[in-house]
Amino acid sequence: DDLGSDVQIDAEIDEESEDGLLGGLQIDSTAEIKVPDRLVDQVIGQEHARDVVMKAAKQRRHVMMIGSPGTGKSMLAKAMSELLPKEELQDVLVYHNPDDGNEPKVRTVPSGKGDQIVEAHKEEARKRNQMRSFLMWIIIAIVLGYSLIIAGNILLGILAAGIIYLAFRYGSRGSDAMIPNLIVNTADQQTAPFEDATGAHAGALLGDVRHDPFQSGGMETPSHDRVEPGAIHKANKGVLFIDEINTLDVRSQQHLMTAIQEGEFGITGQSERSSGAMVQTEPVPCDFVMIAAGNLDAMENMHPALRSRIKGYGYEVYMDDTIEDTPEMRRKYARFIAQEVEKDGRLPHFTDDAIEEVILEARRRAGRKGHLTLELRNLGGLVRVAGDIARADDAEYTTREHILQAKGRSRSIEQQLADDYIQRRKDYELQVAEGYVPGRVNGLAVMGEDSGIVLPVMAEVTPSQGPGEVIATGQLKEMAQEAVSNVSAIIKKFSDEDITQKDIHIQFVQAGEGGVDGDSASITVATAVISALEGVGVDQSLAMTGSLSVRGDVLPVGGVTHKIEAAAKTGCDRVIIPEANLQDVMIEDEYEDMIEIIPVSHISEVLDVALEGEPEKDSLVDRLKTITGSALDKQSVS
Ligand code: ADP
Structure with a gap:
């Protein structure tokens, strides 16, 4: 059976070059x-x-x-x-109810019939009107003739004719009320309906009856004509899609539930003060499949x-964010x-090399080794921007060059902000990036989802009057305190220093712009504190990211690729990352030669790389530098 999992590509597939970026596809372009x-x-x-949707459709x-x-x-x-049967589609008509004007009648007819019925009614009304006006003109002629010839009073005749005219006009209004209101018309539908009710207010979801400003006196619109269908009715025999289902108000969710249970739902005015609220139709069919x-x-x-x-009556599925990078999958990305x-x-x-560049980008965005991103709306955005650039160039094909330009242009707000930020800091020479400075470490953070920035951390240790305090400002305060308490546990094990008796000031240089996730800066804080405590300089051409455990292990963090790129852009020569993150590194070629990546698994390795010179024999740094994870275990046993 056709599950569509085979890629429909006319072109040859070369088994030998399956490992290539195109997965063995032999094509010149996506054409x-x-x-x-x-x-x-x-x-x-x-x-x-996909399988669930196909099963659920059946x-x-x-x-x-x-x-x-x-x-x-x-x-x-x-x-x-598209998979649901089209044969079952129905049209829905709302009729005036002569017994109760506020409870319009509802009739369901096969698809396409609705239009015919409305046409037939209009035709009949037209004929009736013709008949009426013919009658009217005869009577007017008789009245005029009579008053002129017999009574000799033309004024009286005109007055009488006028009254007759108005009486007919007024009387014919009633016949319009007989034309039904076709609220669901499926005549032109090629497939079962698809209704997207994301973010719909109650009226758009459940149907509504419009307000009538003239509720009586012959000027009013008949209530059945003011009835409007909701998405649940338009989705009858089809699919009702609601994204962000939790943002739907509770009352609407309750009504939705009733609609699902009953398969029909009468329409009433949704706004309490409107005259529409007095109207309530007979039940209107709403037999849809819901995808929430x-x-x-x-x-x-x-x-x-x-x-x-x-x-209880359906399926729940979780959507994948990434997929394994195989030759077959790469061919699908080309498709x-x-x-x-x-x-x-x-x-x-x-062109083929443009396709390759998009696939590379899909790898990069996956943020996971051996995978491709499935956030395809965003990837589609890149495709469109690149295509637009090519079109503006009057190019016959979109090429790799266009993609590279598009990547610059379709940067997210966060990326643009981060780049601007780096530029401004360069202008003000905030970036030291040279020599050794005690207590100052280049940390790395992520802004938004996809941009890294260098976030310098400064630490100062001073004697305290009372019990020691960790003094940090801003949103990163909690993280700083936790990092300090972890590092103080480690320090206590290796020296007589008790930093809980000291005040530790921590400053995140220029972290004020918000949106900075500092969770991964704890090895940075720890390094800054130890450096400040011992007065040993930290290499300023180095940046680092990593989370610190109480035992001194360096734990994995998010966003390493973006962070490394940010470090390279700012001019750092080396970058420390957690060893466990090594597989997530997917930096672009241009950065590969710019920066050396140093994977570490313990704080001792961080200090070994970051701190200046050989430590004095038996100093805290000396002891910390030489320990390993197992040494730490022995220490903690003793
Ligand atoms: P969602 O509803 O999950 O937010 P959409 O279905 O609206 O995402 O996706 C937006 C667009 O992105 C689609 O119209 C399509 O062009 C592309 N797209 C998203 N996911 C896929 C996918 N799995 N396969 C092919 N195209 C996709």
Whole structure:
């Protein structure tokens, strides 16, 4: 059966060069790649979610999708609507109820019939009106003739004619009320409907009845004509997609639950003070499959009954952020570019080396060895920017050069901010980057999601009057205190120094701009404190990142690739990272020759690399530098 997992590519696949970036594809550009027709076959990765969607489409079950933005949730929901049978589609009409104007009647007819019925009603009304006005003119003629010839009073005749005219006009209004309101029209639908109700307010989700400013006196619009369908009704026999499901207000979630249970939901005015609130239609069908989506905390904040409803009658899937980097997968990424080019319709196709550059970027963005990112909305953004640049150049193809330019241009706000920041600091020569300075260490932090910055840390140790204090400012205060308490435990083991009796001042130079995640700066703080305590200089051409345990182990941190690149950009020659992060390093070629990466697993190695000269025999630094993890174990046993 066709699960679409085979890549539909006309081009040759060369088995021998499968290891290449193109996974063995023998093509000159994405123009040679055939894009599958069905949306479900265009989905890259997400095997599990795809299988669930196909199964759920057959069984008409609801699905909950949890995962990062831009990984294909709404794409899969739309794909599901293509898989549902089109034959079942229905049109929905709302009729005036002569018995109770505030409870309009609802009728469901097969797809395409709705239009015909409305047309037939209009035709009938037109005929009736023609008949009426014919009658009216006859009567007016008779009245005029009578008053002129028999009574000889033309004024009276005109007055009578006017009254007759108005009476007919007013009377014919009633016949418009007989034309039904076609609220769901599926006549032109090629597939089952797909309704995206993300962020919809109650009226847009559940339907509404418009307010009528003239509620009586012959000027009013009949209530059935003011009825408007909600997404739940338009999604009848199709898919209702709601992202960020937790942001839906509780009342709407409750109504949604009722709609799911009953398969029909009457429409009423949503605003209490509107005249529409007096109107309540008969039940309107809303037999949809719901795909609710969100990130992990969306699930926690979701109405528990709604969640258990989906759990009990459907599936829950987790979307992958990355996928294993295999030749087959890389061929699919080439197809992804072809898809995005086709979807946009104006971008020039991508050459083979441009495809390779996008695949490299997918590797880099995965932030995980041997994987490719599945945050494809963002990668698609890069494809579009590169294509736009190529188009502006009047180029026939989008080339590698265009991608490189696009990467500069499609930097996130954080990246732009970070680059600006580095530039400004260079201007003010805030970056020392030369020689040795006691108590000052170049830390590294991540801003936003994808940009690193160098964040210098300064420490000063002074005698305390009372019990010692850790004095740090700003949002990184807690982290600094924790780092100091970890390092003080280590120091206590190796010397008579008790830094809890001292005041330790820690300053994060220029960390004020916010958005800085300092969790990974604890080896930086520790190094700065030890350096200040012993008065030994720290190498200023070195930067470091790593988290510190009480035992002195250096633990892995996030964002190493961006941090290393930031260190290189600022002019550092060497960078210390946790050994456990070595596999996450995917820096761009241009930085590889600029900076030496030093993996470490213990604070002793950090000090060995960072501090100036040979330590004095038996000093704290000497002892700390020579210990290893196992030595620490022995120490702590004794
Ligand atoms: P989500 O709903 O998870 O936020 P979308 O489904 O809206 O993400 O994805 C946005 C766009 O990104 C899609 O229209 C498609 O072009 C691309 N995209 C995202 N995920 C995938 C995927 N798994 N396969 C192919 N294209 C994808």
